[in-house]
Amino acid sequence: MTAASTPAGDRRGSVIAIDAMGGDEGLAVMLAGVARASRLHPATRFLLVGDEAAIHAGLKRHPSLSRASEVVHAPGRVESSEKPGLAMRRAKTTSMGIAIDLVKQGRAAAAVSAGNTGALMMMAKVALRMLPGIDRPALAALLPTLGANDVVMLDLGANTECDARNLVQFAVMGAAYARTALDLARPRVALLNIGTEDQKGTEEIRAAAAALKDAETQGTGLAIDFTGFVEGDRLASGEVDVIVCDGFSGNIALKTAEGTARFVADLLKRAFRSSTRSRIGFLISRPATELLRDHLDPNNHNGAVFLGLGGIVVKSHGSANELGVATAIGAAAKMVRDDLTRRIAADLAGVTPAVRPAGAPPAVRPAAAPVRGIA
Template sequence: MAGSPRIAIDAMGGDGGPATMVEGASIAAARDASLRFVLFGDETAIREQLSRHPALAGRAEVAHAPEAISGEDKPSQAIRRAKTTSMGLAIAAVKAHAADAAVSAGNTGALMAMSKLALRTMKGIDRPALAALLPTVGDTDLVMLDLGANTECDARNLVEFAVMGAAYSRCALGIERPRVRLLNIGTEELKGTDELRDAAARLRAEDHLHLRFEGFIESDRLGRGETDVVVTDGFSGNIALKTMEGTARFVTDLLRRAFTSSLRSKIGFLISRPATELLRHHLDPNNHNGAVFLGLNGVVVKSHGGANVQGVANAIGVAASLVKNDLGRRIAEDLDQIRAHEAAA
């Protein structure tokens, strides 16, 4: 466990660039006095922003990077520029153990490609997965993976995702034996593809792991708080995530339109404002920002490109939490248990 996590930040990524990333780091620093930062990007622009945040004095270093990855760059192009870009150098710092985790709001495909090439996958992991915390009406958030890193997955991949997602839930949410389900078109055992049914059978047999496999779940139940980890392939997961985000925006837009449609509606809005503010806060993606590439030999967190300063601070908080709780060790221990169980069988 790292007592004082050192976070490498791609200061040039995201819509807000250095202004948003540096202020987000300042907010995260105020929340956690143990954090230290290395900010990668245009040195002049970063230092200008640092001068506005004295709370980071003595806690943030600047490492100049002459280039930045754009949203249009293909992963192959990004890989060729890894040694000169803020994103590539932030990942390299994790590889060299000069930082404990990297945070970027830049191009997701480029970040995944460079992270996988530089850090490599953990022993026993076939493919890394993109996981995120999603809001529910339950007591805790939901861990969902994969959200787009792998469009096609076999049963082995899904079992590995379940192990990694459960370890993430234990680190980020403090749930000792997370409830795990596979996303499917029905909850009956005969529903779904061969890969899903095979993965379910394997997870039922792995009852020695630090998780409780509870079968299948349909997408309309994702926000009900009935499970802690939902596992799927990246194609279905990304569609489900975008649908949830779109539905949240649809609901808030409908409420905004309804409350401004008449004088009576405006009065009603004033009366119900505490409730609507709570709803807005719960649905705000900035409050759940910070997707994680699980299965790599290092912690890499993806912040939403349009995240505000609070969202960036939350993504940094996710990275720090995973470092402090030694996510990699927990995943490795669970994978060792699976291998030992298979060998004994």
Template sequence: MGSAPRIAIDAMGGDAGPAGMLAGAALAFERRDDLGFLLFGDEAAIRAELAAHAGLASICEIVHCDDIVSGDDRPSQAIRRAKTTSMGQAIAAVKDGAAQAMVSGGNTGAMMAMAKLALRTMPGIDRPALAALLPTLGANDVVMLDLGANTDCDTRNLVEFAVMGAAYARVVLELERPRVQLLNIGTEELKGTDELKAAAGILRDSPHLHLSFDGFVEGDKLSRGDVDVIVTDGFSGNIALKSLEGTARFVTDLLKRAFTSSVRSKIGFLISRPATELLRHHLDPNNHNGAVFLGLNGLVVKSHGGADTKGVANAIRVAARMVREDLTRKIAEDLAHVRERAPQAEAAK
């Protein structure tokens, strides 16, 4: 795009409120200064935090909001207050064109509900999906979706998720033809539900897409680095994500306990500290922060509520990059290819 991306930020979202969100915005600005921000929330609190970040105020505009979406609010409650809350107004800024993307660390369910209602799904998209980057042993992270937006998915949804996830991987991972696999209980073609097998058939018969479909992947291979995009329904995806996060915490806590169990262990920790620091950095969720609602007529990024300054900055970086790379257009073009080829494939059968 010709002008600097303008990002709407729900300054009241996230566990640390304006302090955390603005510190992240300041770090994102330091890393790349061609940004602009629309800050939504309590004006007095926002201005107080801006005073601590020299130079940030010059690229920010504040929109005062009297109301916020709490973590306990149900999506239906949040929708009714969309016009008064910082989250709702930040999403509306994307709809109205005042901003090209929106970032919040607030209530995920409320955020998805308001974003879907305000922005609507793209033409040809049945449901939006929540996608995120997860660490792997390979050369790059893996994009995984859906991570909780849709508990039940049919064949069409899974194919759309694959197309959207591949387009996202092309942007954030800089891959020309991302390797895509469907999460399943086995790698054999006969394994899985009818929806999974039908989706695999469609993707396998669509070589014109900007992706390389590589069949099924099992849960124990999610972090191996052998795939770039993993597609599943939101129910399975959310369980897989929480399992991975729990395993990461288990490993780090186990290492911490082992290294402090005796004097010899403490000496061993000092010797192996460079390796353990590398492990800690690799498993740090802040380095992968920024889940994306794909399939909407607008770019919306969910930051983890407990993200630190680096994590918030990474979420903003994801949003800005999607704007610069025109992700919505890429998804629309790929979906158009699917629709064009569908009648031909049906006729051939």
């Protein structure tokens, strides 16, 4: 692989493994997205995992990507409808499993896949293991808001049921992610609930809130501003920086927000086409409507990360287009540059015992897999 010029601010090179066979849109879109990411992040190199012959044929359209990548053959792929347990048994022969294993080996600093979410989580958890003090990984993503910055939301589907201890761990990890992704010294953290009053919500949510409040008042060094509860209609208000919930609620909230964004965009499109006067109005307001479209486009916010693992694994939307794939890869590259795994581990080491909900057993502390960036 040849060297490339590196712009200021992107001088630390890294290698990212790409599950080239994952996603609903096929290999061509994946390669186009990686090629776009390569132009935006010229110091980054790629390990393209999948059918070797098909990838080499596709790379003929992207000669610059050929110079910045290496193909790693994988005879199989994980289907979108495949059960995670079955996919796990084929991990050593599928593009998804091999991409994650490249992170485990230290050949890649991160892995990106647009494939089956359940299979990706299971493979990543087994191969990379959990960070000390974390019981379960959480799927976190940046969502657009009306505020000065995006909001980190987790869990978005990795865990359908969570106890108070899980929610507290998610809060610590989400805050660590917000400090790197959003450059915030003390993120505002809230728990998603059906009301803002202290007595509202399930026993698990109330216990997690109590633990986080105690951690703040006891001076544990927990660098967050816990603001209490937030309701679903305030997700995009920008009044908090991290929203914590179980994966069942989070996934429903995410899909509802995405559906609402598409509804608004389609409604505006229909309204502007309804009459000649509306078409004239569209031409006048076009800059504003294009700004709105870009802000609501999920491809501009693509790339969710499994927090709590001993390595970086990013999940791209299965339906992501070229822009979306590039956005997810860009998110992974930034996590590598910011040394996200180490930062989360450092936060957890300092505060996990202090924020453990009352009565919870000590956290299991397995050895984390080594994660090495590759210059």
